[in-house]
Amino acid sequence: MAVLLSIGEFATMTRLSRKALRHYHDVGVLEPAKIDPETGYRFYDTSQVRSAHLIRRFRELDMPVAEVKAVLEAPSESVRNEVIEAHLRRLEEQAERTREAIASLRVLLGSRSSDSSADPPIGFRSEPAVAAAAVTAVVGIDSVVEWWKGAVSEISTVLSGAGVTPSGVVGGLYSIELFSEEEGEASVFVPVDVVVPPVGRVHMVTVPAASLAVAVHSGPAEDQTYGQLGTFVAERGIGAAGPVREYYVEGGVEICWPVTSVASV
Known part of the structure; x- marks a missing residue:
C-alpha cells in the first residue's frame, strides 16, 4: 500500500534534492501525489520511489528532461525502449568521440613542433x-x-x-x-x-x-x-x-x- 511521504523523506530515499523535485514537478516529469492546499507542501507516495530513481539515473546519463518524460509516459514497452536505445546510441557515439579526442591529444602532447x-x-x-x-x-x-x-x-x-x-x-x-x-x-x-x-x-x-x-x-x-x-x-x-x-x-x-x-x- 502506498504511503505519503514528505518531500524531505522522499528526497532522502531518492537522492533527489528539494530543488530538483520542485523542478521535475514544474516540468511535469514527477508530480507530487498530493499538495497541501493551505501550506503548499508537496507529498509523494512510496509508489513513486522507483520513478524517481529512474529519473535520477537517466539524468546522470545526460538524458534530456523531455526524453525522460517520454520514457516515463511511454504507452508501451517497445516505445519506451526505443527512446532509451536512441539515447544510449548517442552516449556511445559521444564516448567514441571522447576516446578519439583523448588519443589525438596524447599524440599532440607527445610530439614537438620543432621535431620533424x-x-x-x-x-x-x-x-x-x-x-x-x-x-x-x-x-x-x-x-x-x-x-x-x-x-x-x-x-x-x-x-x-x-x-x-x-x-x-x-x-x-x-x-x-x-x-x-x-x-x-x-x-x-x-x-x-x-x-x-x-x-x-x-x-x-x-x-x-x-x-x-x-x-x-x-x-x-x-x-x-x-x-x-x-x-x-x-x-x-x-x-x-x-x-x-x-x-x-x-x-x-x-x-x-x-x-x-x-x-x-
Missing part, C-alpha cells in the same frame, strides 16, 4: 582523370563521417548488383568550404571501367586529373596529418586550387593536397 622526425613522409604523384561511380552532396562537417559510410555502402550495393568490379580504391573529394564553413560539397567515388546506370544517389562522374602532395595517415589525430601536409605545401608555395582528396587504402588513408605540378616540385 615524427612527421609522416610526404610524396608526390599525378592522378589521371578516371571514370567513377559516385555519391555527391553538400554535407555538414559534423555529419560527414556518417554520410561517408552511407555513401560507400550505397555505391558498393549498386556495383555488386550490376556485377561491376571496382578498378581502384575508394576515394573522396572534399571542398575547402566543408572545413572553413562547416558545410560544403563532398564526393565519395569508386573508379570503374564500365558505365554504371544511375541508381538512387549513385551516378557516374569523371574524377579530374590532379597533381598531389600525399601523406599517409593512420590512427588518431587526422587533423595533425592535414596540418603537416598543408604546412609542407604552403611553405613551398606549391598549393593549387581544388578540393583535397582522400584515398582509403589498406593500413590508412592517403591524404592528398593539390599542388601546381609534380614536375615543378
Whole structure:
C-alpha cells in the first residue's frame, strides 16, 4: 500500500534534492501525489520511489528532461525502449568521440613542433582523370563521417548488383568550404571501367586529373596529418586550387593536397 511521504523523506530515499523535485514537478516529469492546499507542501507516495530513481539515473546519463518524460509516459514497452536505445546510441557515439579526442591529444602532447622526425613522409604523384561511380552532396562537417559510410555502402550495393568490379580504391573529394564553413560539397567515388546506370544517389562522374602532395595517415589525430601536409605545401608555395582528396587504402588513408605540378616540385 502506498504511503505519503514528505518531500524531505522522499528526497532522502531518492537522492533527489528539494530543488530538483520542485523542478521535475514544474516540468511535469514527477508530480507530487498530493499538495497541501493551505501550506503548499508537496507529498509523494512510496509508489513513486522507483520513478524517481529512474529519473535520477537517466539524468546522470545526460538524458534530456523531455526524453525522460517520454520514457516515463511511454504507452508501451517497445516505445519506451526505443527512446532509451536512441539515447544510449548517442552516449556511445559521444564516448567514441571522447576516446578519439583523448588519443589525438596524447599524440599532440607527445610530439614537438620543432621535431620533424615524427612527421609522416610526404610524396608526390599525378592522378589521371578516371571514370567513377559516385555519391555527391553538400554535407555538414559534423555529419560527414556518417554520410561517408552511407555513401560507400550505397555505391558498393549498386556495383555488386550490376556485377561491376571496382578498378581502384575508394576515394573522396572534399571542398575547402566543408572545413572553413562547416558545410560544403563532398564526393565519395569508386573508379570503374564500365558505365554504371544511375541508381538512387549513385551516378557516374569523371574524377579530374590532379597533381598531389600525399601523406599517409593512420590512427588518431587526422587533423595533425592535414596540418603537416598543408604546412609542407604552403611553405613551398606549391598549393593549387581544388578540393583535397582522400584515398582509403589498406593500413590508412592517403591524404592528398593539390599542388601546381609534380614536375615543378
